[in-house]
Amino acid sequence: MPELPDVESFKTYFKESSLDKVIADVQCSCKDLIRNINFKDLRHKLTGKSFRDAWRRGKFLICEIKDIPEKLIFHFGMTGDLHYVKQNTEEDRFARLVIKFENEYELRLLSIRKLAKIYLVKDPEEIKLIKEMGPEPLTISKKDFSKILDEHQRKNIKAFLLDQRNIAGIGNVYSDEILFKAKINPHKNIETVGLEQREKLYKSVKTVLREAVDCNMYFDSSWLIVHRGRDMRCPLNKNHKLKKEIIAGRSCYFCPSCQKYENH
DNA sequence: GGTAATGTTAGACT
DNA sequence: TAGTCTAACATTAC
Structure with missing residues (x-):
């Protein structure tokens, strides 16, 4: 579920597992996922190097490589994950890119639906979506947030939250959670959306994403995410039933009683 | 076996 | 021009 909190946890996982280890080889069973470079060059560039640091921008994970300016960048698409495991153990059919280290371990990029993307670029801004990306929600100021809202008066609120060019890192699941x-x-x-609600929205963006990161995605039943597509009960009132509708082209879950159109 | 799925983008439409 | 909608990508899980 690679939205901001998920990619944040991938970052932590990557840093804990894969920094400062010499890369022995790189394998790729799905070369279409690699952008901006061909596999042969990617493999050549990475072999013998090691990762120095990693950071997140929106839903991208940016991995810095010691001694060269190029960065290995992952986008996880809809179904992505990282696994750091001992080599030759438990073959994984969804591992699309495998980075083998000299210590007998390997980092696997999994992508069931093959919607992940892999880049090797000197400057992350060479990737169009990163170049055009809006500010990070965890650090955006109220003033800046308000300004961006003002610039999109006519836009549907969910579509606004989903558009990475407005604010980075929010996807379908967390946009529902934030609006709820x-x-x-x-x-x-x-x-x-009235002033009072705009205020709440700003706070909600921050707290929802911050808390999801902090709880490492162990959600208790106060989260909408736990009920969506399951028991469909509103976290605030078990007599309310969640509704599912297609909004902004995506499945949207919300509580029509708690999230009244007339709220302001 | 039909349907939906956590993302992004291009192109058509209003 | 701006916003919305749909299909496409490729594949699995239920």
Whole structure:
């Protein structure tokens, strides 16, 4: 589930497992996933090197390599994961890229649906989506957030949250969670969201993402995420039933009672 | 066996 | 021009 909190945990995992280890070889069973470079060059560039550091931008994981300016960048698509395991153990059919280290371990990029992307670039801004990406939600100021809202008055609020060019890292699941927590109906346009709700939205963006990162995605039943597509009960009132509708082209779960269109 | 799926993007449409 | 909608990508899980 690679939205901001998920990629944040991939970053931690990557840093704990894969820094400062010499790369012995690189394998790729799905070369279409590699952008901006061909596999042969990627393999050549990485072999003998090691990772120095890693950081996150939106839903991208950016891995810095010792001694060269190029960075290995992952985007996880809809179904991505990282596994650091001992070589030759438990073959994984969804491992699309495998980085083998000299210590007998390897890092596997899994991508069931093959929607992940791999880049090797000197400057992350060579990737169009990163270049155009909006600010990081965990650090954006209220003033900047408000300004970006103002620039998209006519836009649907869920579509706004999903668009990486407005704010980075929010995807379908967390946009629902954020709107639920702010008690905003997902059908609303930004111009119909009142001052009080805008305030709540700003806080909700921060707390939802911050808490998801902090709890390492161990969600208790106060989260919408636990009920969506399952028991469909509202976390705030078990007599309320969640509704599923397609909004902004995606499956959207919300509580019509708590998130009334008339709220302001 | 039909359907939906945590992302992104291009192109058509209003 | 701006925003919305749909399909496509490729594949699995239920």
